[in-house]
Amino acid sequence: MAGGVKKFVVGSFDDEAVLFPAVKNVRKQGYKIHDVYTPFPVHGLDHAMGLRETSLHTAGFIYAITGTCTALGFITWIFTKDWPLNIGGKPYFALPAWIPITFELTVLFSAVGMVLTFCYLCNLAPFVKKHHFHPRATDDLFVMAIECTDKTDDSAVQNFLQNAGAKEVNVQIAETGWWIGRYDKEQKLYKDEQGY
Amino acid sequence: MSLLKYESQQREPLVDGDKNYHQITEDIIGPIEAKPTRLWYIGFWISVALLLFGVYSVYREVVYGVGQWNLNKTIGWGWDITNFVWWVGIGHAGTLISAILLLFRQGWRTGVNRAAEAMTIFAVMCAGQFPIWHMGRVWMAFFVLPYPNTRGPLWVNFNSPLLWDVFAISTYFTVSLLFWYSGLLPDFATVRDRAKTKFRKMMYGVAAFGWTGSTKHWQRHESLSLVLAGLSTPLVLSVHTIVSFDFATSVIPGWHTTIFPPYFVAGAIFSGFAMVQTLLIVVRKVMNLQDYITMGHIEAMNKVIVLTGSIVGCAYLTELFIGAYYSQNIYEMYVFQENRANPFTPYGWSYWLMMFCNVVSPQLFWSRKLRRNIWVTFFMSIIVNIGMWYERFVIIVTSVYRDFLPSSWSTYYSPSIWEIGFYLGTFGLFFTCFFLFAKYFPVIAVAEIKSILKTSGENYKAKMTDIEKKDADRFYQEDVAHAH
Numbered sequence: 132m133a134g135g136v137k138k139f140v141v142g143s144f145d146d147e148a149v150l151f152p153a154v155k156n157v158r159k160q161g162y163k164i165h166d167v168y169t170p171f172p173v174h175g176l177d178h179a180m181g182l183r184e185t186s187l188h189t190a191g192f193i194y195a196i197t198g199t200c201t202a203l204g205f206i207t208w209i210f211t212k213d214w215p216l217n218i219g220g221k222p223y224f225a226l227p228a229w230i231p232i233t234f235e236l237t238v239l240f241s242a243v244g245m246v247l248t249f250c251y252l253c254n255l256a257p258f259v260k261k262h263h264f265h266p267r268a269t270d271d272l273f274v275m276a277i278e279c280t281d282k283t284d285d286s287a288v289q290n291f292l293q294n295a296g297a298k299e300v301n302v303q304i305a306e307t308g309w310w311i312g313r314y315d316k317e318q319k320l321y322k323d324e325q326g327y
Numbered sequence: 328m329s330l331l332k333y334e335s336q337q338r339e340p341l342v343d344g345d346k347n348y349h350q351i352t353e354d355i356i357g358p359i360e361a362k363p364t365r366l367w368y369i370g371f372w373i374s375v376a377l378l379l380f381g382v383y384s385v386y387r388e389v390v391y392g393v394g395q396w397n398l399n400k401t402i403g404w405g406w407d408i409t410n411f412v413w414w415v416g417i418g419h420a421g422t423l424i425s426a427i428l429l430l431f432r433q434g435w436r437t438g439v440n441r442a443a444e445a446m447t448i449f450a451v452m453c454a455g456q457f458p459i460w461h462m463g464r465v466w467m468a469f470f471v472l473p474y475p476n477t478r479g480p481l482w483v484n485f486n487s488p489l490l491w492d493v494f495a496i497s498t499y500f501t502v503s504l505l506f507w508y509s510g511l512l513p514d515f516a517t518v519r520d521r522a523k524t525k526f527r528k529m530m531y532g533v534a535a536f537g538w539t540g541s542t543k544h545w546q547r548h549e550s551l552s553l554v555l556a557g558l559s560t561p562l563v564l565s566v567h568t569i570v571s572f573d574f575a576t577s578v579i580p581g582w583h584t585t586i587f588p589p590y591f592v593a594g595a596i597f598s599g600f601a602m603v604q605t606l607l608i609v610v611r612k613v614m615n616l617q618d619y620i621t622m623g624h625i626e627a628m629n630k631v632i633v634l635t636g637s638i639v640g641c642a643y644l645t646e647l648f649i650g651a652y653y654s655q656n657i658y659e660m661y662v663f664q665e666n667r668a669n670p671f672t673p674y675g676w677s678y679w680l681m682m683f684c685n686v687v688s689p690q691l692f693w694s695r696k697l698r699r700n701i702w703v704t705f706f707m708s709i710i711v712n713i714g715m716w717y718e719r720f721v722i723i724v725t726s727v728y729r730d731f732l733p734s735s736w737s738t739y740y741s742p743s744i745w746e747i748g749f750y751l752g753t754f755g756l757f758f759t760c761f762f763l764f765a766k767y768f769p770v771i772a773v774a775e776i777k778s779i780l781k782t783s784g785e786n787y788k789a790k791m792t793d794i795e796k797k798d799a800d801r802f803y804q805e806d807v808a809h810a811h
Contacts, residue, residue: 184546187554214480231491238558242505269513314531315528
C-alpha cells in the first residue's frame, strides 16, 4: 500500500568501499537513512546501517514443522482410522514407509511458505510498482536515500553526501510504499526527477 | 563484520577480462535486448518440430493405448521409464550447483548456476511426462493425489514407492522453480530498469515483482537463498533415492538391492553435469560469454564428472561382485552373469557399452590437459549422457526380459517409432524451453557475478600482488578485518 509522500536527499555512489564509510558518517551525523539500494547483496551493509537480523529462517522452520505434522497426521489418520489397509498383516501404523512423504512435505511447506513470506515482507508481486530513486541502482550504482523532516536542511545534507564521495546528489519527493502499476507508464507524480 | 577483499592469486579468476559492474550488465543483458540470431531461429524451430512430433506420438498413445509401444508381457517398463529416470537424473546437476555448492561456498557456481537451474526445471518437466502418459488412461492421472473422493473415500497407498515418487518429483519441481525464480527477481529488475522499449519495460516490470534492491530485501533474499539451499540439498539426494526405491523395494532379481540409492544419486549428478557441459559449451560460444563461463568453470565441472563417474564405476563393480557371485542366489546370479555381463546374450552389448561410457571414458579427465580441452569435454559430455541412458536401460530391461517363467522370455525388445517419437518429443520440449530461456532470461546470475567481481575478477586479482607482499599483521588489518 502507498506509504505516503516524503522528501528525500538521494546520493549515488559507484564504489561500495566509499559507501561504507559514508553510511557510517551519515548515521553519526544523525541523519535518517531511508534505505540503500544496491545492485547486488553487499555483505555487512545491513550491519553498517544498523538493521536487525531477519527472522525469515525461523518462519521457514515453523513451516517445516507444519509440513511434518500435516504429513504424519494425515497419513496416520487415513491408514489407522479412515481406511486401514491390511498389507500382508503388517502394522497399520507403518512409520518407516511414511518417512519419504513426510520429508518431502516438510521441504515443500517450508520452501513455499518461506518464499510467500519473503514476497509478503518485501512487498513483491506481479504488477507491484514502487518508486525507484535511480534506474542504475540495479546496474552499477549504490543509491542512498536520506529521509528529510521539516527541520532537515537539505542543502546541508546534499553537501554532506557530496563530501562523502557521492557521484550524483539530488532531492526527490517520492512515494514510499507500493501501488499497482506497470513500468511502461510514466510516473505521474515525479516526472521531474533526475535520471528518468 | 569483515569484508574479505583478498583471494589468492593461485586461484584462477572467475571473471576474465577488464570488467566493471556496468560491463557485466552489458555483457549478460545485452543479448536479451538484441534480435535473435539466425542460428537461434534454426535451433528453435528444430526443437519445436521435435516437440510437435512428440505431441503426435503421445496423441497416438492416448488414442490407441499403450499398445502403440512395443512393451510386452515381461517388459512393462521399457524406454518410457528409462527416459523418465534419465531426465530426472539430468536435473540433479542444477540443484547440486545451486544448492550444495552454495553451502560449500564455491565461487565458481555463480557463473553456471542460473543455466543449470533452468536445465533442472526443464529436465524435470520432461521426466514428468513419462510416468503420466505411461498410465494409459491419462485422464485419470489425478487419481495419484490423495483427495477426498466418492470411492470411499479410497486413499492412495502411502506405503508405495510409486506414490513417494509422485511427492518427490512434484516437490522437487516446485522447490527448484521457487529457488530459480527468487534468484531471477533482481536480474529481471536489472533488465527492466535499462529497457528501452515499452513492451520490455512492462513484461520485465511484471516479472521483477517490483524489486528495488533495498538492503533489507537483499538481507532477506540472502537468508532465503541459504535456507532454500539447505532444504534443496537433502531434497535432491532424496529425489533420486526415491526413484531408486521404485526398483530397490521390488523383489525382481537385478533390482532388489540396497546399493541403489547412493549409486543412483551419484549417477544422476554425473549425467547432469555432462548435460550442463553440453549446454554451456554451446551457450558460452553463441552468446559470447567466455569471460564468465571460463575454462576454469569447465575444468571444475570435469572434476565433478570424474569423481562421480568413479563413484558410479565403483558401484557397478560392487553390484557385479554382489550380484554375480557373493549373493549366491541363483536368480540374482543369472541376471548378472548371463543377462548383463555375458556379451553374447541379447542385451550383453548394452551392459558393456554402459561400462565403457560411464566407467572407462571419464578417466580421461585425470589429465589436466584434456579437462581443459573444449572439444574433448563436449565429446565426453555426449558420451556420458549416452552411457547414463544405457545404465537405466540395462537396469530396467535386462532385469525383466527373462523372468521366472522361461516360456514368457521375450527374445528382444525394440521400441516402436512412437516410443522413440515420445523421447524425441521431450528433447523438443527441453530445447524449446532452453532456447526461450537463453533468449529472454539472464543466462548468468548478474547480481551474483557482481558480488564476486572484486575478489575473483581477473583485473582485480592482478592488483593483489601488492597485497601479497604485506606481512601478515598489516594484511589482516587492511584487507581482511575491514571494520565498518
